[in-house]
Amino acid sequence: MAKFKEALNSGKFVVTAEVGPPKGTDITETLEHIDLIKDKVDGINSTDNQSSVMRISSLATCVLIKQRGGEPILQMTCRDRNRMGLESDLLGANVLGIDNVLCLTGDYVTVGDHLDAKPVFDLDSVQLVQAVRMMEAGKDLGGNELNAPVKFCCGAIVTPESDPIEPQLMKYEKKVKAGIEFVQTQAIYDIENFKKFMQYARKVNGDVKILAGIVLLTGAGMAKYMNANVPGIVVPDALIEELKSAEKGKAVQKGIEIAGRMIKQIKDEKICDGVHIMAIGREGVVPDILAAAGL
């Protein structure tokens, strides 16, 4: 069984982090980040042209993670490839030793850096999960036999703070029915709200493991920016005040402290099964966040 799946099944508090592939062929920093976190987490996501900005492919970055001894989680969005492209990359990923896949719809092209590009969205995230499960049963989406099936630990995402929440939850139920094994949530900051989401999730979930999304806050400005511009992210005023209270030049330190505190609370109160840490561009501080969380 794949390492990440084993961790999910073990009942331990699971921790994943992610690396954002670089734009260009210099992978020095990416490799540094992978090396810093690979032995401290149960899985490392590689983002897929995140924010619709063209970069090294998620699949290639997963291979790098694997080569460095990490456990890669392949993020796949539906924005850039049709069903044939996605399926063929799933086959490729599996034979290269990538055992985990996270299925996402993907941001729209016009939020990124190729504004004139054709958006694909041949499949959506639920259909992509279905495709993975079909390929595990030995067939592709065209109904054709594979000479050998794939095997993945397959996950998806959910946005617990989405407003209105009901349509989001209905889609989440479809993902659960399609057979996801784990969920990494969009960033959460209001733990009480998240507990309400978890009450609902536990009802529809079956065995799906839920990892709460933790995005590192790097300052009050960033928090306010996310509140104004990133759908589904709500940073409470109290946290913004706390970030403001940080000494000059220490805001990131405060953000690390907040992330560590949240992770500790989630773990101590057994609110969900683990966390997914997104340090967006500051992957080097993930070990500090883990230390702050007592992990």
Added chain:
Amino acid sequence: MKSITKQKDFEAVKEILEPFDRIFIFGCGTCTTMTHTGGVEEVAEMCGKLQELGKLVTGSTVVPTACDEVTEEIMKQHGQAIENATAILVMSCALGVQKIASYIEKPVIPAVDTLFIGVEDTPGTFKEACDQCGQCIIGETAGICPITACHKGLVNGPCGGTSNGKCEVDKERDCAFTLIYNRLKIQGRLDLMKKYHEPKNYHVEPRPKVIKVS
């Protein structure tokens, strides 16, 4: 249903007409008249602009519906003026442009870009209504088409980019799935939102699409 167009930038029209000195202009009395992109006034304005460039406008007409069969008859009535032209400039949607091009060997050049098939939402505002996908699901989505109302054309529910019922791509636009949810709720049919929709068939009618009605 209307074919929604916008006028091409005049510089682009000027560039493509550069090799041609004698022009016949067609407008359309239906869609481009309604969108003010190729009706009587716009055709007159185009005549003036081309004349200013030193071109000879051999004639012009606004046909009732450029994509209709009648267009061929009207073209015959303008036979001499069309014969005198070296190129035909068409201020109708692409349907009319192609109809006219099918009747004549001379270069036929569009003066407008065809954007979408839409309906007038509020006076002067046209909204895309149908992508003509060949697999209509609006019976299950409360009459709202997620293929056109959602910028990603999703069918299984909202993406993570929805915020306060609006779309991340444009905060002025409603999230299709919030609209669908609200209406299905009123209809007492929310269970429909939990229905899984299979990947679409993009070849219900393979391209080039041709249907023979018997």
